[in-house]
Amino acid sequence: MDVDIRLVAEEEFPAWIRAIEAAFHYVPKDEDIAMERSVAELDRSLVAMDGPQMVGATAAYSLRLTVPGGIIPMAGVTAVGVRPTHRRRGILTALMQRQLSDVRERGEAVAGLWASEGSIYGRFGYGVAALSASFEIQRDRSIFARPHRSGGTITLVDRESAMKAMPGVYERLRPKQPGMLGRNGSWWEYRFGDLKDWRDGATEFFFALHRAEEGVDGYVAYRVKHDWKGLPKSVVQVREILATSAETYADLWRYCFDVDLIDTIETWGRPADEPLLFMVAEPRRLGLKLSDGLWVRLVDVAGALAARRYREDGRLILEVRDGFLPENEGRYELQGGPDGAECGSSRAEPDLVLGADDLGATYLGGVRFSTLARAGRVYERTDGAIARADAMFGWDPLPWCPHVF
Ligand SMILES: CC(C)(COP(=O)(O)OP(=O)(O)OC[C@H]1O[C@@H](n2cnc3c(N)ncnc32)[C@H](O)[C@@H]1OP(=O)(O)O)[C@@H](O)C(=O)NCCC(=O)NCCS
The missing domain is CATH 3.40.630.30 (Gcn5-related N-acetyltransferase (GNAT))
Structure with a gap:
């Protein structure tokens, strides 16, 4: 797809919001644009240009997410839209690639979003971590x-x-x-x-x-x-x-x-x-x-897994499949408990095999590995590993995101 992806400039902001809203079939007023500007971060706001025309967009907010046992930075993905004239040509895919690599460079281990449609984000490695x-x-x-x-x-x-x-x-x-x-x-x-x-x-x-x-x-x-x-x-x-x-x-x-x-x-x-x-x-x-609430994507698997706490002490070897961010793909050894966690790459045989989207779903402690196994998404390679993972990852209270962005 021959589009140029770059940051949006201050003076372009109104046109950028209009381009995004066109994807939602909404015509924004000046007051809408001012409201969006009040929370926007221009150094994280991307536009896809087809020649002089804005044809796609995405942006991120620098948010703070509560995870089991702590609070960590999260890239809050938003403003996702591709003009109806340019859909299904890979523009969103290109925007997601660029955005996730920016997120990784900033050192944020996770990205999160609310989806307009459930079919869009699984392919980019997002999983439903909090129901709504x-x-x-x-x-x-x-x-x-x-x-x-x-x-x-x-x-x-x-x-x-x-x-x-x-x-x-x-x-x-x-x-x-x-x-x-x-x-x-x-x-x-x-x-x-x-x-x-x-x-x-x-x-x-x-x-x-x-x-x-x-x-x-x-x-x-x-x-x-x-x-x-x-x-x-x-x-x-x-x-x-x-x-x-x-x-x-x-x-x-x-x-x-x-x-x-x-x-x-x-x-x-x-x-x-x-x-x-x-x-x-x-x-x-x-x-x-x-329904689905907050979708979570682990951008740095080891960093994200080490950043939360676990309900029970335990060790797991996870084999993570990540077609969209291949640098995440591989085996990880997670050693975690209520007081801290460590995670690094490993050559040991895996206990569980799962996709990055599934790991994102379990990350906040609300979605059980056993549920995902029954859904045919997580595979147990060592007996008892799913029960161990559930005992470690599960958390009280269940995740809940009352903030829509
Ligand atoms: C969702 C949207 C941004 C997708 O943009 P796009 O440039 O057409 O997406 P891509 O061409 O990169 O599509 C990549 C893949 O996702 C699929 N896909 C994209 N949007 C989809 C949708 N809404 N439903 C189902 N599949 C979708 C494509 O079919 C394609 O699959 P393939 O690789 O197997 O062919 C665009 O349709 C849009 O602006 N929709 C309205 C606004 C909206 O809902 N935004 C999301 C807000 S959270």
Whole structure:
């Protein structure tokens, strides 16, 4: 494919966003472009040029990912698009090659992304490391199974107060929750951006803070989409709900479920082990659906495996297949436990054979090797190796990424 891949210049940024959005059949306004610029890193923003025409793009954000036992740098891949006129000619493949080699040069051991379609990124070595749950429940079906008594106070606050209070809650949870990503001020603004086109006819955000004795210990940010033809049929759309205790979690959901003039409460981006399933009296009425959330790609296999902690002490020889980044391909000896890990290349016979995408899937401790073996993706060469790998890699809590980028 005869295209030139290079960094995008500051003055080209609006045209670059328009080119990406054309791939999504969206025409951005100036305010969209300004919002994207607030989080973009131009030295990581790539454009594919066909002569004078921008025909493809990808970019990365320098993010901080919580992994089992620590926090590491992650390249957050975004802004992936190829013009409809230039698709299926290898432009994305070329962009992915260039991007992953940049990521490696920067010393980031992992890359991560949210996918528009599940079929795109496996070939580039990404695997689904964190699942994401969504649900939609009728308000009159949202009764809890156990009696609920509120343990704090909930206050509706303005945006400015919310923006000051929410990060404190987020930061209390982030260090121990694999899959969570650090957010700076621009990211908080982006996450709760209220551009008219982003609201799809719903209200601006409402912010409710939960306070217990020690101060703010939870929040919910939601919109309401009005629908009132004779009977109230409006929908509460929960964008984010975070709580530092089970009691606060229950209080905040009870608040969402009990808002008047509402018919339905809907949300997505919830954890795979969403506790609400066990809180409501009719779990089926939650209509919980699981899908792919954060995709993870190990760019430096040894570096990534050494950077996390393991639930149990153990040693594994992993044979990794990596067609897209052949420098990763080979055998690795991993020696890891709760206090640290080492990983390097090895000539020993492998315990497990698997693809880089599968290793990416298991990396955050939520996807079991045994599940992937049953899916015909991971092969056991030494008896008991899959059970050992599951005992080592598994983690509590399950990975969850509430930050979409
Ligand atoms: C996804 C997208 C970027 C792919 O770009 P592209 O330049 O056409 O991709 P490539 O030509 O490099 O394709 C490489 C391979 O992936 C496959 N592929 C690419 N996009 C695919 C898709 N959406 N679904 C299924 N397969 C896809 C191609 O068929 C090709 O397979 P092959 O090597 O076996 O022939 C482009 O279709 C697009 O812009 N889509 C809309 C925007 C979007 O969804 N972006 C991703 C955001 S996360």
